[in-house]
Amino acid sequence: MKDDELATLSGSVNAAMTAAATIFTEPKPTLEEFGALVTDFRTKLQDARPGGSTLQNSLKDDARDILLESMKQLAFYVNTVADGDMTTLLSSGFILVTQPKSKKVPGVVIGLKLRDGLQSGQMKVDFEPVAGATDYIYALSSSLGEDGMSVWEHEYSTSSSRGNVIGSLFPGTVYRVRARARNNRGLGDWSEVVSLMVR
Secondary structure, X not given: OOHHHHHHHHHHHHHXXXXXXXXXXXXXXXXXXXXXXXXXXXXXXXXXXXXXXXXXXXXXXXXXXXXXXXXXXXXXXXXXXXXXXXXXXXXXXXXXXXOOOOOOOOOOOOOOEEEEOOOOOOEEEEOOOOOOOOEEEEEEEEXXXXXXXXXXXXXXXXXXXXXXXXXXXXXXXXXXEEEEEEEOXXXXXXXXXXXXXXX
16 A cells, blocks of 8 residues: 555545444454554655755655555554444445455255264264354253253254264263354354264
């Protein structure tokens, strides 16, 4: 980014985030600190225009580096607050390189399969990965309630959809398993229940 472009963008960000102070309530650095860095860079940029001394150019470069670092910190803060929301991102004044994909609650887990583990009393749990999921939860049941519905005694979390092993199970017992995906938007619906008699 050229010096003039940085001077313009940093000023736009400072003005936009100041106008949206009810959204960006605790920026780091503060907008007062950032505004001072913007002013300092613009002043030193003006001093270092053609004809400026070597010292003035060096001071300008130092101010540029400090301003860029503070903009990186602000950009991280904005992304954290916005959490993918387009309106919030645009209100910051930053230039969006790519349009963020709206994140939704992940879909339903499909392809849930249970297999015998390598040892007696073990069961392997596999299912198809779900787009947009950060991790998964699967639940285990070995009994039914008075209403005939599964009683889910244990829940496990995993980042992988393959090779999950449940141990310390009782051979000859029928176990039921269901799974769901999760991301920062929430939890997907539970999958269909599948069962296996553990050997």
